[in-house]
Amino acid sequence: MNLRLHIWRQAGPDAQGMLRTYDVRDVSEHMSFLEMLDVLNEELLAKGEEPIAFDHDCREGICGTCGLVINGRPHGPLPRVTTCQLHMRSFKDGDEIYIEPWRATAFPVLRDLVVDRSAFDRVISKGGYISVNTGNAQDGNAIPIPKKDADRAFDAAACIGCGACVAACPNSSAMLFVAAKAGHLGLLPQGQAERSERALSMILTADEAGFGACTNHYECEAACPKGIPAEFIAMLNKDFFSAALASRD
Amino acid sequence: MDLRSNIPGGPIDQKWENHKADLKLVNPANKRKFSVIVVGTGLAGASAAATLAELGYNVHAVTYHDSPRRAHSIAAQGGINAAKNYQNDGDSVWRLFYDTVKGGDFRAREANVHRLAEVSVNIIDQCVAQGVPFAREYGGYLANRSFGGAQVSRTFYARGQTGQQLLIGAYQAMMRQVGLGKVKLHHKKEMMDLIVVNGRARGVVMRDLVDGKISHMTADAVLLCTGGYGNVFYLSTNAMNCNVTAAFRAWKRGAAFGNPCYTQIHPTCIPVSGDYQSKLTLMSESLRNDGRIWVPKKQGDTRSPEQIPEDDRDYYLERKYPSFGNLSPRDIASRAAKEVCDEGRGVGPGGLGVYLDFAEAIGRLGEKTVSDRYGNLFDMYQQITGENPYKTPMRIYPAVHYTMGGLWVDYNLMSNVPGLFVLGEANFSDHGANRLGASALMQGLADGYFVIPYTLGGYFGQGGIERISDDAPEVRQAVEATKEKVNRLLSINGKRTPTSFHRELGKIMWDYCGMARNEKGLRTALERIPALREEFWQNLTVPGTGEQLNQTLELASRVADFLEFGELMCLDALHRNESAGGHFRTEYQTEDGEAQRNDDDYCYVGAWEYTGEIAKSALHKEPLTFENVKLATRSYK
Numbered sequence: 001m002n003l004r005l006h007i008w009r010q011a012g013p014d015a016q017g018m019l020r021t022y023d024v025r026d027v028s029e030h031m032s033f034l035e036m037l038d039v040l041n042e043e044l045l046a047k048g049e050e051p052i053a054f055d056h057d058c059r060e061g062i063c064g065t066c067g068l069v070i071n072g073r074p075h076g077p078l079p080r081v082t083t084c085q086l087h088m089r090s091f092k093d094g095d096e097i098y099i100e101p102w103r104a105t106a107f108p109v110l111r112d113l114v115v116d117r118s119a120f121d122r123v124i125s126k127g128g129y130i131s132v133n134t135g136n137a138q139d140g141n142a143i144p145i146p147k148k149d150a151d152r153a154f155d156a157a158a159c160i161g162c163g164a165c166v167a168a169c170p171n172s173s174a175m176l177f178v179a180a181k182a183g184h185l186g187l188l189p190q191g192q193a194e195r196s197e198r199a200l201s202m203i204l205t206a207d208e209a210g211f212g213a214c215t216n217h218y219e220c221e222a223a224c225p226k227g228i229p230a231e232f233i234a235m236l237n238k239d240f241f242s243a244a245l246a247s248r249d
Numbered sequence: 250m251d252l253r254s255n256i257p258g259g260p261i262d263q264k265w266e267n268h269k270a271d272l273k274l275v276n277p278a279n280k281r282k283f284s285v286i287v288v289g290t291g292l293a294g295a296s297a298a299a300t301l302a303e304l305g306y307n308v309h310a311v312t313y314h315d316s317p318r319r320a321h322s323i324a325a326q327g328g329i330n331a332a333k334n335y336q337n338d339g340d341s342v343w344r345l346f347y348d349t350v351k352g353g354d355f356r357a358r359e360a361n362v363h364r365l366a367e368v369s370v371n372i373i374d375q376c377v378a379q380g381v382p383f384a385r386e387y388g389g390y391l392a393n394r395s396f397g398g399a400q401v402s403r404t405f406y407a408r409g410q411t412g413q414q415l416l417i418g419a420y421q422a423m424m425r426q427v428g429l430g431k432v433k434l435h436h437k438k439e440m441m442d443l444i445v446v447n448g449r450a451r452g453v454v455m456r457d458l459v460d461g462k463i464s465h466m467t468a469d470a471v472l473l474c475t476g477g478y479g480n481v482f483y484l485s486t487n488a489m490n491c492n493v494t495a496a497f498r499a500w501k502r503g504a505a506f507g508n509p510c511y512t513q514i515h516p517t518c519i520p521v522s523g524d525y526q527s528k529l530t531l532m533s534e535s536l537r538n539d540g541r542i543w544v545p546k547k548q549g550d551t552r553s554p555e556q557i558p559e560d561d562r563d564y565y566l567e568r569k570y571p572s573f574g575n576l577s578p579r580d581i582a583s584r585a586a587k588e589v590c591d592e593g594r595g596v597g598p599g600g601l602g603v604y605l606d607f608a609e610a611i612g613r614l615g616e617k618t619v620s621d622r623y624g625n626l627f628d629m630y631q632q633i634t635g636e637n638p639y640k641t642p643m644r645i646y647p648a649v650h651y652t653m654g655g656l657w658v659d660y661n662l663m664s665n666v667p668g669l670f671v672l673g674e675a676n677f678s679d680h681g682a683n684r685l686g687a688s689a690l691m692q693g694l695a696d697g698y699f700v701i702p703y704t705l706g707g708y709f710g711q712g713g714i715e716r717i718s719d720d721a722p723e724v725r726q727a728v729e730a731t732k733e734k735v736n737r738l739l740s741i742n743g744k745r746t747p748t749s750f751h752r753e754l755g756k757i758m759w760d761y762c763g764m765a766r767n768e769k770g771l772r773t774a775l776e777r778i779p780a781l782r783e784e785f786w787q788n789l790t791v792p793g794t795g796e797q798l799n800q801t802l803e804l805a806s807r808v809a810d811f812l813e814f815g816e817l818m819c820l821d822a823l824h825r826n827e828s829a830g831g832h833f834r835t836e837y838q839t840e841d842g843e844a845q846r847n848d849d850d851y852c853y854v855g856a857w858e859y860t861g862e863i864a865k866s867a868l869h870k871e872p873l874t875f876e877n878v879k880l881a882t883r884s885y886k
């Protein structure tokens with residue numbers, strides 16, 4: 001198939017960016033979306049031009065490194081599929097495709113389609129863990145955890161930290177990401193001791209990092225490649241308010 | 250070169266305990282005075298950084314990723330072994346030790362492997378405490394599954410995302426220390442060289458991947474936790490950015506490289522679909538618990554799999570290895586697949602594939618149970634191939650997956666360069682010539698959580714680490730060397746892209762140093778790699794500058810190192826005139842095509858020293874002795 005691509009080019013963090021148009025020919029439906037860009041980049045290089053910078057690593061949908069806004073949708077047209085797992089069979093001959101980076105104040109563009117998501121790490125560094133030092137653990141089977149709780153915690157823990165939720169949100173809120181972490185740890189017995197403090201601390205850090213507030217648009221849930229349900233946000237809010245109340249007295 | 254393994258004395262099951270008691274301690278107030286650079290934040294690096302910071306050391310964690318959570322460990326699917334014997338099926342530390350030594354085809358150090366088996370049980374406890382959501386049974390207790398090369402069920406898992414969950418646990422523990430100010434994170438920084446001063450490893454040179462700045466950092470010790478080098482083959486299951494640079498540069502600074510030719514080819518990966526292919530996707534070995542592997546009995550049988558009746562199918566693993574069947578170890582299963590494809594019985598485009606069939610399992614367990622166990626893998630398969638594995642068998646083929654070779658380390662995980670420690674896949678230590686499934690995660694976390702915290706203290710406790718000046722000549726020289734390399738790459742102005750060189754190198758490696766090797770092929774590779782390297786340095790194109798985010802430059806720098814390292818691998822493969830585990834030399838096989846070891850002449854670790862020219866690298870031997878598991882021909886029949 002032949003396609004026309006409109007791709008965001010930006011030389012550096014402070015440079016002005018713009019969409020540029022590229023035509024690609026003979027794209028196989030079995031290629032992944034990123035392989036299609038690889039082929040384009042090889043062509044650009046052959047012409048002595050600078051290739052399009054984009055982030056990626058595992059290409060298996062698990063590391064959370066890739067992330068492109070494709071025709072206005074983070075990670076493209078398919079639900080629950082990361083950019084790297086998207087294949088060209090989802091497109092047809094003659095399509096025009098718009099490819100842009102995540103856009104959010106807290107995720108500045110570094111170059112072309114690459115953004116800086118270290119704000120997520122700062123959020124985790126302020127509470128996104130269970131405070132246990134190496135060597136203190138009791139036997140793994142000492143606390144039985146009902147299968148349904150473990151499974152539910154897993155559903156939240158499946159977050160890959162890609163940032164699509166932020167990119168999809170009109171407010172650039174990170175609440176789904178924060179809620180996934182709070183949900184993962186808060187559903188397990190090991191995570192109870194710090195549960196409300198964790199919620200408070202992560203939300204305050206996210207605010208400081210420049211993420212917006214959640215006003216219940218649920219775009220995050222639709223964009224999330226791991227299907228993290230927005231109901232974890234409700235759980236997070238509950239923890240947050242009980243912590244905020246407790247910290248008053 | 251002095252290769253002392255420093256294995257403690259005493260009976261095998263007391264060595265580690267005794268050693269810990271003998272190691273010097275650093276008192277808590279003094280720990281604050283030591284700084285450590287940890288390069289890599291995968292399972293090995295993140296667990297080490299977190300634990301060392303908890304103990305009070307000042308830790309610098311370096312990664313080229315934008316976030317430490319993206320290390321390649323995240324992609325591990327199947328599980329992690331531990332000798333918990335929760336299943337009451339006869340497992341024990343001894344059995345895990347035995348399976349690993351045997352699985353490694355008697356080319357690993359017994360003492361290291363035993364320690365690994367001992368601490369395996371603590372890993373699970375630690376991870377549970379951190380909130381790793383391992384699979385549970387209905388009663389709330391931890392669940393297990395089986396993996397290749399074992400007859401007990403000792404693999405812990407978190408759906409098909411075990412690596413992700415373990416790494417998130419270690420990452421969170423490390424980020425907690427970042428929040429507390431004990432770990433300083435350097436992300437988007439690539440280590441380009443090792444700084445050695447007065448014979449000790451004292452720092453690293455780094456390139457900032459965003460603005461291109463080249464800087465250095467010094468410390469009292471350096472830990473390389475930089476993963477494996479499978480991407481020397483271009484196509485592998487490794488993440489796209491995995492590379493050998495950190496280990497290779499350390500080698501050039503004097504660290505010995507152990508068994509570089511030991512590569513693991515994983516039997517169950519999605520076959521190549523076209524020239525544009527950028528990487529290969531693993532289908533977890535856990536699938537072999539319930540999936541049955543077969544090819545048609547007849548050559549060139551083009552019927553669709555559903556139309557091939559039972560009688561016309563060859564379940565070749567079950568036939569050849571009745572006691573382990575579909576769960577035969579990886580090297581054996583991969584070779585068997587190659588064999589049937591070489592016979593013209595392969596399936597799918599180009600005949601490079603075999604079926605992994607779940608029809609029987611779905612009949613026995615129902616689609617729901619199969620989906621609970623492997624749902625995400627089935628989805629991934631369908632996403633990539635467009636075929637539904639619930640309806641038609643998967644097509645799989647072996648692919649490069651893991652590298653058992655790595656920098657040589659002693660029992661303390663220290664290389665022959667004092668102060669340089671190597672953890673995880675980057676070292677050579679525990680898997681011999683073949684790694685068993687679910688043992689890499691175990692080793693990475695064992696090294697980081699439970700070994701290095703003791704042995705690093707032992708090193709510091711011995712004293713003798715002098716203060717060094719930030720502009721010591723060795724520091725300046727290393728920084729200059731990096732600048733020179735970068736400038737050279739940028740100034741060739743040739744025609745070929747780094748990827749085209751990488752792909753060509755990968756093909757040479759796969760054809761001549763892949764699943765089956767022989768003298769003739771290896772000699773061909775040893776001629777072609779230097780020629781390709783020469784062309785690289787004359788005809789490479791890297792547009793843009795060094796002072797910007799320049800992914801072509803990053804790749805070019807890594808490919809430059811692969812082009813040298815590939816030669817070292819072939820040298821090692823050529824010198825080892827035997828077959829062992831993943832190293833299969835066609836000249837050395839038994840009558841029925843199994844690997845034939847030569848214990849009289851090759852029962853050693855081949856450790857290579859850089860002498861200024863790859864082709865003249867010097868081989869040193871660390872003899873291996875087997876006092877507890879008797880040297881025997883490995884049989885899975």
Ligand SMILES: Cc1cc2nc3c(=O)[nH]c(=O)nc-3n(C[C@H](O)[C@H](O)[C@H](O)COP(=O)(O)OP(=O)(O)OC[C@H]3O[C@@H](n4cnc5c(N)ncnc54)[C@H](O)[C@@H]3O)c2cc1C
Pocket residue numbers: 288289290291292293294311312313314317319320321322323324325326327328329411412438439440441474475476477486487488491492494495531650651672673674675686687688689690691693
């Ligand atoms: C698809 C797949 C599935 C697997 N499944 C399993 C499994 O089920 N069970 C199992 O036991 N094993 C499995 N393995 C193997 C296992 O995942 C790896 O061996 C293990 O995770 C390696 O961990 P590590 O910490 O040593 O290195 P990695 O996780 O590879 O981390 C390397 C780190 O080093 C950094 N780094 C490297 N070079 C530099 C440099 N020059 N400068 C700065 N930073 C650098 C990287 O950024 C990264 O942080 C699997 C492997 C693959 C490919």
Ligand code: SF4
Pocket residue numbers: 158159160161162163164165166176177180220223224225226227228
């Ligand atoms: S919640 Fe979903 S969209 Fe957001 S970072 Fe996690 S995986 Fe990505």
Ligand code: FES
Pocket residue numbers: 055056057058059060061062063064065066067082083084085
């Ligand atoms: S590249 Fe890892 S999730 Fe897409």
